[in-house]
Amino acid sequence: MSFDEALLESDDEELMWQERALCAQTDPEAFFPEKGGSTREAKRVCLTCDVRGECLEYALAHDERFGIWGGLSERERRKLKKRA
Template sequence: MNDVHRLPGPAHHNWDWQSRAACRELGSAPFFHPAGERGEERESRDEAAKRICGTCPVRTACLEHALQTREPFGVWGGLTEEERRAMLGRPARPSLV
């Protein structure tokens, strides 16, 4: 779970960027892997999500949000959870094989 203490307050201007996101009407499936997804399937889904992020006008705000809140799952701002962890200098999660 992300650290809710790091979330911005309820003021609309803190969340306005989400209304302009390229993913707004797509649901979460392209951005969050289902249980057990590994290998090429996961890489393909991540790459498809990153292509959507690549066209997004609020990609920077999305990534900043994910880094600030330590979002633990999914593609946010064009980066996977592993890529964000590396940016933050945090160790990778242990594999649940």
């Protein structure tokens, strides 16, 4: 296995949580609302999601600036990062 293949395999394993994410079975527009739109529906889905922690970790590590990730909005994630 080449170095590049090993990196790709590592990335695939790292993102396997996405296959178990409840948002993958839901309307994606709920997780990326228009500016000023409601985040309530997306956050309700996140509350019962088994991979909420992995999702939030991913968003923080990759500086996701849009959407609901791990049950938090971009503003909430920014505040969380400032506290850390």
